[in-house]
Amino acid sequence: MANTNPLREDQTLCARGDHTHAHGAIVQPIYQSATFRFESTDQVEEFNQGNSPRYMYTRYGNPTLASAEATIAALEHGDRAFLFASGLAATAAFCHATLRSGDRIVAASRLYGGTPFFLNECLKPLGVEIEYADFTDLDHLATILPGARACWFETPTNPTLGIVDGAKVATLCRNNHVISAVDNTFATPINQKPLSWGTDWVMHSATKYLNGHSDIIGGVLVAGNGVDCTGVEKVRKGTGGIMDPHAAFLLSRGMKTLALRVERHNANALALAAHLNAHPKVTRVHYPGLPSHPAHEVASRQMRGFGGMLAFDVKGEYATAKRFVDGLKLIANAASLGGVESLISLPILTSHVHASPEELLDADVTDATVRLSVGIEAIDDLRDDVDSALAGA
Numbered sequence: 001m002a003n004t005n006p007l008r009e010d011q012t013l014c015a016r017g018d019h020t021h022a023h024g025a026i027v028q029p030i031y032q033s034a035t036f037r038f039e040s041t042d043q044v045e046e047f048n049q050g051n052s053p054r055y056m057y058t059r060y061g062n063p064t065l066a067s068a069e070a071t072i073a074a075l076e077h078g079d080r081a082f083l084f085a086s087g088l089a090a091t092a093a094f095c096h097a098t099l100r101s102g103d104r105i106v107a108a109s110r111l112y113g114g115t116p117f118f119l120n121e122c123l124k125p126l127g128v129e130i131e132y133a134d135f136t137d138l139d140h141l142a143t144i145l146p147g148a149r150a151c152w153f154e155t156p157t158n159p160t161l162g163i164v165d166g167a168k169v170a171t172l173c174r175n176n177h178v179i180s181a182v183d184n185t186f187a188t189p190i191n192q193k194p195l196s197w198g199t200d201w202v203m204h205s206a207t208k209y210l211n212g213h214s215d216i217i218g219g220v221l222v223a224g225n226g227v228d229c230t231g232v233e234k235v236r237k238g239t240g241g242i243m244d245p246h247a248a249f250l251l252s253r254g255m256k257t258l259a260l261r262v263e264r265h266n267a268n269a270l271a272l273a274a275h276l277n278a279h280p281k282v283t284r285v286h287y288p289g290l291p292s293h294p295a296h297e298v299a300s301r302q303m304r305g306f307g308g309m310l311a312f313d314v315k316g317e318y319a320t321a322k323r324f325v326d327g328l329k330l331i332a333n334a335a336s337l338g339g340v341e342s343l344i345s346l347p348i349l350t351s352h353v354h355a356s357p358e359e360l361l362d363a364d365v366t367d368a369t370v371r372l373s374v375g376i377e378a379i380d381d382l383r384d385d386v387d388s389a390l391a392g393a
């Protein structure tokens with residue numbers, strides 16, 4: 001069944017953003033102010049009672065952030081969005097708001113490396129039990145969800161593009177009263193909308209596609225319709241991990257071209273994946289848009305486009321992969337992803353640098369695996385760069 005996300009709605013939403021600004025300004029200005037003046041103490045009282053449209057202090061909220069939050073909430077079909085200083089600050093705030101000592105969170109075994117780092121090193125010592133599971137094994141998941149408080153997964157997964165059936169996992173979570181959260185960083189709301197699967201929360205590293213220009217660090221949590229946000233709001237206010245207004249301005253600016261950029265990322269990545277799949281110096285390509293991907297059917301059902309991320313194994317050992325990466329002229333060897341420029345990295349040196357051999361096997365990462373964030377450059381230039389580096393590797 002073809003995915004029917006309303007791209008038309010997203011295209012217009014992105015270009016216009018949240019467009020109700022003071023003085024008729026077309027763009028929400030940067031309110032680079034730590035604090036906001038009240039005209040009277042009555043207004044302070046009203047603010048404290050929670051029925052005031054005013055702002056008090058930027059750690060609690062700021063008009064520049066509110067504008068970007070409104071756009072993201074609309075793109076994800078959510079109730080409210082909350083911006084954070086980084087993606088991990090958003091993840092941490094969700095956990096802090098949702099979990100108490102003695103609670104259990106079921107987390108996918110395939111996740112961005114920073115997430116298990118946070119879960120194991122920062123959350124577990126507070127008495128929260130972390131249980132990892134293969135989220136493609138739904139029968140097993142059904143046996144461990146009862147009694148859990150929350151569940152966390154991503155799809156496609158970083159770095160080898162595994163696909164989780166989001167609607168099936170969301171249903172299992174609902175049936176077991178487990179609060180579900182999805183990291184939608186790789187796909188973007190243009191390619192999939194996890195709240196429509198029935199999940200409770202969506203998280204993004206806004207550092208990546210939402211901003212799209214590799215010039216900010218940021219994160220966001222989006223609450224599904226009717227989901228209680230008071231805990232997340234309290235944690236953001238109480239721990240202070242909120243985004244800076246200047247970053248929020250750059251995020252809003254970036255999102256104006258999100259739909260356009262993602263269409264190009266999708267097209268470039270699909271073309272490059274198909275090219276690499278037929279290349280004699282490549283042994284495997286991980287890309288959900290390829291019919292050979294083990295979950296291509298699930299991806300086709302839940303994604304409108306397959307995204308700009310792909311991974312592949314260079315034929316040979318680590319030394320060959322290293323020569324390949326070092327031989328690239330256009331594509332930069334850098335961590336991060338989702339910007340207009342193509343970036344490449346070796347997961348065993350970045351996201352999986354501390355992984356054990358078993359964890360590498362589980363993540364489908366070898367020492368010849370490279371992860372490529374395909375940018376919006378001319379596809380012929382990307383193909384030429386990859387071909388000449390493979391020839392020299």
Ligand code: PLP
Nearest residue numbers: 086087088112158185205207218
């Ligand atoms: N989720 C995914 C899928 C990521 O790739 C990253 C960062 O690379 C994060 C979360 C963390 O985001 P940030 O670096 O903005 O804290």
